[in-house]
Amino acid sequence: MRPVFAYSGLFFALLGASALHGQSVPPREVAPGVWFLLGDASKGYSNTTVIEIGDYLIVVDANYPARAREIMAELKQLSPKPVRFVFDTHAHGDHSYGNSVWTAAGATTLAYDKVLEEMDRYEPVRWQAAATKREDVRSLHEDTVQRPQKTFNKSPFVLKDATREVDFYFLGWGHTPADGYVWLPKERVLCTGDGAVNGARNKLWDANIANWPKVLEKAMHFEPLFVLPGHGEAGGAEILSGQRQFLLDLYSAVQEQVKQGKTLAEISIQLPERDRNWIPKDLSWDVEATYSEIAGHKPAGALPHQWK
Ligand SMILES: [Zn+2]
Secondary structure: OHHHHHHHHHHHHHHHHHOHHHOOOOOEEEEOOEEEEOOOHHHOOOOEEEEEEOOEEEEEOOOOHHHHHHHHHHHHHHOOOOEEEEEOOOOOHHHHOOHHHHHHOOOEEEEEOHHHHHHHHHOOHHHHHHHHHOHHHHOOOOOOOOOOOEEEOOOOEEEEOOOOEEEEEEOOOOOOOOOEEEEEOOOOEEEEEOOOOOOOOOOOOOOOOOOHHHHHHHHHOOOOOEEEEOOOOOEOOHHHHHHHHHHHHHHHHHHHHHHOOOOHHHOOOOOOHHHHHHOOOOOHHHHHHHHHHHHHOOOHHHOOOOOO
8 A cells, every 4th residue: 555655755856846836736536537627725615526437426525616617617618417415525615615616506505404503503694794895796786605405314415336436434523513525436546625734724713622633643544545635735645644744733732821821912832843734824723723622621612702
């Protein structure tokens, strides 16, 4: 397995180099009929994975409306098959606000059923906030995010044909209470949504920071060769272990200072060098979310909080 893994690392290192400076990156076929499309971070886009199965396509993450339209155009170059399912990995806007664009084009939106609860909890407030900032959301003239049309509550939900199996998992409360993962057992490809991202690109406000590393351990047990994250370049299992280590180090560093009796304003932490890929320039929001979880004795996302 190791040579394949090393090859995938090189492949994605090259891919990463070409993704610098916001250049549009062409879709990469990570396995026959499985494409990874890097989202332009400067436009707030998440990444997208397209999976061919039987006579149709599955798109992982609806993305924002403008990106949904771009992807539809790009798909014509990839496959003549229609998109049947669009999977929202979670309720955040950069993964789900394009839902109505996809369904208008004939696709069915799909999600783990607790995504609906998350949308009911935070919408339409977040949608309306996004509409003030984003022309693509505003121009839909809709009041809120269109809810996923098909949901599942038993994990995994499986789609299968003679050549391919696609498993949709819920592994526990990490980035949000309803994170979906997509696993291709034969090709050993894992789509993580924001359960794991590659780089300092995550938000912890809806998270369960203490539980999240345990969710990532479950994901690591799949032993994926390819990890396709919600943001940042694709890679291998090091994205899962790195995201997990960052969260463990963040939590223990904040917890140590809380034990010393420090208030949020007094907390100042230094994370180890091994976490550098995941450490944002301004760590204060991550510290605040972690502090609220420890001091509040509940997951950060279960406590009153604002989307920042
Ligand atoms: Zn998210």
